[in-house]
Amino acid sequence: MLVLPALLGLAFLVLPLAGLLLRAPWSTLGTRLARPEILEALRLSLVSATLATLFCLLVGVPLAWVLARVDFPGRRLVRALVTVPLVLPPVVGGVALLLALGRNGLAGRWLDRWFGVTLPFTTAGVVVAEAFVALPFLVISVEGAVRAADLRYEDAAATLGATRWTTFRRVTLPLIAPGVGAGAVLCWARALGEFGATITFAGNFPGRTQTMPLAVYLALENDPQAAIVLSLVLLAVSVIVLAGLRGRWVS
Amino acid sequence: MGLVIDARLVVRQGAFTLDLALTAAPGEVVALLGPNGAGKTTALRALAGLTPLSEGHIDVDGEPWHDRPAERRPVGVVFQDYLLFPHLSALENVAFGPRCQGMRRREARRLAAEWLDRVGLADQAARKPRTLSGGQAQRVALARALAVRPRLLLLDEPLSALDAHTRLGVRARLRRHLADFEGTAVLVTHDPLDAMALADRLVVIENGSVVQEGAPAHVARHPRTDYVARLVGLNLYRGTAHGHTVSLGEGVGFDAAEALDGEVFLAFPPSAVALFRTRPDGSPRNLWQATVGGIEPHADQIRIYLEGPVRAAADVTPAALAELRLAEGDPVWAAVKAAETHAYPA
Numbered sequence: 328m329l330v331l332p333a334l335l336g337l338a339f340l341v342l343p344l345a346g347l348l349l350r351a352p353w354s355t356l357g358t359r360l361a362r363p364e365i366l367e368a369l370r371l372s373l374v375s376a377t378l379a380t381l382f383c384l385l386v387g388v389p390l391a392w393v394l395a396r397v398d399f400p401g402r403r404l405v406r407a408l409v410t411v412p413l414v415l416p417p418v419v420g421g422v423a424l425l426l427a428l429g430r431n432g433l434a435g436r437w438l439d440r441w442f443g444v445t446l447p448f449t450t451a452g453v454v455v456a457e458a459f460v461a462l463p464f465l466v467i468s469v470e471g472a473v474r475a476a477d478l479r480y481e482d483a484a485a486t487l488g489a490t491r492w493t494t495f496r497r498v499t500l501p502l503i504a505p506g507v508g509a510g511a512v513l514c515w516a517r518a519l520g521e522f523g524a525t526i527t528f529a530g531n532f533p534g535r536t537q538t539m540p541l542a543v544y545l546a547l548e549n550d551p552q553a554a555i556v557l558s559l560v561l562l563a564v565s566v567i568v569l570a571g572l573r574g575r576w577v578s
Numbered sequence: 579m580g581l582v583i584d585a586r587l588v589v590r591q592g593a594f595t596l597d598l599a600l601t602a603a604p605g606e607v608v609a610l611l612g613p614n615g616a617g618k619t620t621a622l623r624a625l626a627g628l629t630p631l632s633e634g635h636i637d638v639d640g641e642p643w644h645d646r647p648a649e650r651r652p653v654g655v656v657f658q659d660y661l662l663f664p665h666l667s668a669l670e671n672v673a674f675g676p677r678c679q680g681m682r683r684r685e686a687r688r689l690a691a692e693w694l695d696r697v698g699l700a701d702q703a704a705r706k707p708r709t710l711s712g713g714q715a716q717r718v719a720l721a722r723a724l725a726v727r728p729r730l731l732l733l734d735e736p737l738s739a740l741d742a743h744t745r746l747g748v749r750a751r752l753r754r755h756l757a758d759f760e761g762t763a764v765l766v767t768h769d770p771l772d773a774m775a776l777a778d779r780l781v782v783i784e785n786g787s788v789v790q791e792g793a794p795a796h797v798a799r800h801p802r803t804d805y806v807a808r809l810v811g812l813n814l815y816r817g818t819a820h821g822h823t824v825s826l827g828e829g830v831g832f833d834a835a836e837a838l839d840g841e842v843f844l845a846f847p848p849s850a851v852a853l854f855r856t857r858p859d860g861s862p863r864n865l866w867q868a869t870v871g872g873i874e875p876h877a878d879q880i881r882i883y884l885e886g887p888v889r890a891a892a893d894v895t896p897a898a899l900a901e902l903r904l905a906e907g908d909p910v911w912a913a914v915k916a917a918e919t920h921a922y923p924a
Contacts, residue, residue, distance in 0.1 A: 482628045483655065483657060485649045487674050
């Protein structure tokens, strides 16, 4: 009874990927991949996803730690807020970012006036949009790891004279490293594939804000073959990430 | 010389209250002995600063410790399952404390190597905790606790994670290290054998308070609660003494070796009980009629639980049991020699 729908589900997931592989212009793949605009989009994607992940690690690990360890009023609300970008349509996230960090936005106005920083339609804006969408992946993964970590190791560190910071740095962080690693990979993968928030908040300027997914979308209009090639590159990156994740953290 | 530790530990956790006065002399090894849930580990955590006191104080060498956080108390703790940091090697585990005290990395590692050598694990320095045997992990934990030069060493069930075979050797080693240790040590255990072998003084805790304390040999001979009596393997009763005669109430009287007056405890070992199918000739003192409530092997003896006015455990040889042909529910006569029946003030 269950085998048929299961097979159907599997086919549904595999068929599009097969289509991608079958329709790929394998003969011209090399020359197409070497085209400067593709390399440029790929470089921009990798750099911005990596920067977004670093930013998420910097703020997300402490946030996850607080959510897991500190009992404060409204913790459930904060946790719900953190997960909002997970369910929010990315385009809406982009609009929200424009309203908050745009030139006339709530915080953007001050960024512009005080520091002369404008985020929308810049590479930094790409990083911001990707981080906004990807942060929940990291926080959820790390919070789970912090919750699962044995608190008594921190007790042991305290009796050895470790301050809270030393304990966090030398005991807690290494203990939750697998969770942080898995979270960072998910976060990076999500940032790499980010489309809606990026195009809304950062626009679609080749070399500056045009990441791979944006380039795929644009190429589909006027050069479908190029779109397939770009998609193949993203697919390859995803598979590599998945393989890395399995090998290192899932076993 | 004054007391090293003078503490009153009060910790309230829900319905449970620990209220414990604890003193220890310099160099003394004190064992907190008690059943599970008695509050032993809570007391240890309170001393270490890991569980806050609800009330009371901890003074060590006249300095108040109770308002210091754990990291500023010069204690070393050997935790029940050791809690060696799994991502650090044995050497790095031991060097962790000295590093936290501000020692340079190289210096700390040299010191750690020294400690590992002292516990006989110099060749295991590079190994990760999960590759160490239970006994080795316990020694690394001990080295880690001692490497911070603690004034007070706290050991939580230091031998309970080990199998019976390794236990003997590890206990003997631990005993030597405790003897070498200049500070005071408090160890928590539910095993009377560990407590007696390792401690200078026993503090028996039940339900969060002290029920008995004293030198191990004294506690072993003069139990004051059923729990302690069971631990040390004695039959224990409460009664009223008039000279050598102790009345247990309900018309049952015993003759004891000691002459006392007033409320007393009366104790005798199961091996001192003799059993008879029929009332023995003559009239031995301390004779009573009982029913066999249970029979089970106990080491190389057979332990027989007697029901009746005087509940008692009696140990007989398998041969004697065969001769008596006893079964559960059988009536039996029991006798104890007065010379093996000890009375002491309650």
